[in-house]
Amino acid sequence: MVNLSKSFTPAAIFLGLFIFFFSVGIFLKKNSKAIYQNWLFIGSLPTIIRNSKRLLKGVNGIFISLDGRGSFFINGPIFSKLKYFVTCHPKNIEYILKTDFDNFPKGPDFMQIFDPLGDGILTVDSDAWKVLRRMAHTAFIASEFKDLLSNMSRKIAEEQLVPLLAHVAETGSIIDLQEVCARFTFDVNMNAAFGVHENYLSTELPSNDFAEATEQVQKALLYRHILPMFLWKLMRVFNIGWEKETTKALKIIDAHIYQLISQKRSDLFQGIKSFDLLSSHIKTQAQMVSTNISSLPTKNDDKFLRDTMFSLFLAGKDALASGLIWFFWLVSKTPAAEAKIFEELKVLYSSKKREPPQETHGWPYVFDARDLSELIYLHAAICESLRLYPPVPLNSKTVLKEVVLPDGSLVKPGMQIIISSYAVGRMSWIWGEDCRKFKPERWIDDDGRLIRHENMSKFVTFNLGPRTCLGKDMAFTQIKAVAAAILFNFHVEVLGGQVIVPKPAITLHMENGLKVKLRKRVIC
Numbered sequence: 392m393v394n395l396s397k398s399f400t401p402a403a404i405f406l407g408l409f410i411f412f413f414s415v416g417i418f419l420k421k422n423s424k425a426i427y428q429n430w431l432f433i434g435s436l437p438t439i440i441r442n443s444k445r446l447l448k449g450v451n452g453i454f455i456s457l458d459g460r461g462s463f464f465i466n467g468p469i470f471s472k473l474k475y476f477v478t479c480h481p482k483n484i485e486y487i488l489k490t491d492f493d494n495f496p497k498g499p500d501f502m503q504i505f506d507p508l509g510d511g512i513l514t515v516d517s518d519a520w521k522v523l524r525r526m527a528h529t530a531f532i533a534s535e536f537k538d539l540l541s542n543m544s545r546k547i548a549e550e551q552l553v554p555l556l557a558h559v560a561e562t563g564s565i566i567d568l569q570e571v572c573a574r575f576t577f578d579v580n581m582n583a584a585f586g587v588h589e590n591y592l593s594t595e596l597p598s599n600d601f602a603e604a605t606e607q608v609q610k611a612l613l614y615r616h617i618l619p620m621f622l623w624k625l626m627r628v629f630n631i632g633w634e635k636e637t638t639k640a641l642k643i644i645d646a647h648i649y650q651l652i653s654q655k656r657s658d659l660f661q662g663i664k665s666f667d668l669l670s671s672h673i674k675t676q677a678q679m680v681s682t683n684i685s686s687l688p689t690k691n692d693d694k695f696l697r698d699t700m701f702s703l704f705l706a707g708k709d710a711l712a713s714g715l716i717w718f719f720w721l722v723s724k725t726p727a728a729e730a731k732i733f734e735e736l737k738v739l740y741s742s743k744k745r746e747p748p749q750e751t752h753g754w755p756y757v758f759d760a761r762d763l764s765e766l767i768y769l770h771a772a773i774c775e776s777l778r779l780y781p782p783v784p785l786n787s788k789t790v791l792k793e794v795v796l797p798d799g800s801l802v803k804p805g806m807q808i809i810i811s812s813y814a815v816g817r818m819s820w821i822w823g824e825d826c827r828k829f830k831p832e833r834w835i836d837d838d839g840r841l842i843r844h845e846n847m848s849k850f851v852t853f854n855l856g857p858r859t860c861l862g863k864d865m866a867f868t869q870i871k872a873v874a875a876a877i878l879f880n881f882h883v884e885v886l887g888g889q890v891i892v893p894k895p896a897i898t899l900h901m902e903n904g905l906k907v908k909l910r911k912r913v914i915c
């Protein structure tokens with residue numbers, strides 16, 4: 392079994408500062424009864440650092456103790472800019488993400504933390520974002536792109552995923568399903584973004600420099616969120632710790648992406664047709680430049696394409712892998728839900744079997760993603776798992792103008808707003824007393840139709856408003872394809888005794904992976 396998560400050691404400078412700040416904090420403790428501790432001078436830095444591994448549960452615990460208030464403030468050190476307003480209140484969230492959208496940009500600090508992504512769609516605000524959003528939207532809604540996605544997910548499931556899992560089942564070995572999902576989404580997103588097939592998911596579980604460099608960058612992004620900016624910038628200047636590793640990783644990433652752009656330009660020049668996101672962006676960029684529609688970020692240079700494509704690639708890859716792994720875990724713990732998903736797939740399988748011309752439907756059977764789009768219970772189960780384990784559990788915004796939010800909280804310029812989608816799904820006053828239960832039925836009405844909580848502010852997994860996730864349809868297509876390929880062909884047995892906890896990261900992964908054994912299913 393390959394384990395991609397290499398250990399990550401914070402630099403000594405960080406430890407030294409932490410011990411110093413923590414001791415001073417004990418001495419100057421302001422309010423020992425506070426649920427979360429705010430220390431004079433150093434604010435909540437020790438608490439944040441100490442709890443960084445359990446940040447989500449910690450924040451969730453605070454919300455539970457606030458008994459329906461849904462918001463709280465938390466201070467950073469006075470010498471830093473860390474002043475947070477944390478909320479899971481649906482009305483606040485709707486106001487911030489939708490109603491008063493322009494007042495809550497991501498802000499310059501976000502851009503600095505995420506500078507490995509350059510001026511891509513995930514980092515920029517205002518006019519620059521609008522141009523990128525338009526370009527990406529054009530690419531995502533193209534029917535050729537949608538076809539590319541369903542054909543490719545079927546191909547990867549048929550030629551890589553199922554053969555790998557069949558091998559695991561035959562040999563009786565144990566596999567980390569989280570790693571399998573990560574490799575699947577890497578291949579899918581390389582195809583979708585760049586139109587290339589890396590074969591990262593294959594029986595040999597090969598290494599891949601680009602995949603590993605990407606993972607390194609994501610780790611750095613997490614620590615940049617936790618530490619004061621001056622500290623990680625200092626580490627970058629002195630080229631130490633994870634900043635040193637990040638610089639190395641970025642060289643690998645840049646070299647690979649620039650090579651892919653150059654190859655794509657040459658293919659397009661030769662008239663070779665492709666419908667991936669890079670091809671679409673190269674074409675739109677050329678049109679915009681030639682018609683002078685906008686000179687903003689659409690300069691005809693490769694740096695623009697590098698930033699755009701790396702951002703799109705990252706936006707999809709990790710969220711998708713995270714969505715998949717929590718889904719499998721929740722389903723494995725809920726046999727009744729698993730049985731209903733299987734029954735639904737069996738009905739679909741039988742209807743396909745009757746269709747002329749007869750195909751050879753022996754084991755394994757891989758569904759066409761387009762056929763899966765109508766399955767109600769599967770869709771509901773995916774929504775339910777995304778509610779409990781939103782792949783992007785925290786979202787941050789800044790404040791331009793002082794404003795009173797719907798719950799009465801006053802937020803001021805300079806404050807950082809943290810929206811906890813993780814907590815939204817776990818509050819009884821939002822989702823009812825059984826909010827912690829995995830219950831796909833809550834998404835289905837009495838007539839057996841899907842309830843579209845997706846459009847309401849209590850389901851913020853894909854964001855709300857103008858910056859709603861552009862890959863939502865793609866996410867459902869891919870999760871359904873993998874769920875059907877695995878659950879229809881295999882019994883998944885999650886090994887007992889595993890500690891399943893979220894890993895500290897920007898996206899919600901499992902700290903220790905998910906070790907499983909597989910058995911072939913008999914389909915009759």
Ligand code: HEM
Nearest residue numbers: 703706707710711714782783852853854858860861862866
């Ligand atoms: C289960 C899977 C996914 C979830 C839960 C998810 C969730 C989100 C969330 C919460 C945001 C807002 C982030 C922010 O404002 O900082 C976002 C933005 C975005 N997502 Fe997804 N995402 C998923 C999959 C995908 C996929 C497969 C793609 C395809 C590339 C994608 C593309 C994007 C893009 C381009 C944005 C930026 C939108 C903008 O700022 O205008 N996402 N997503």
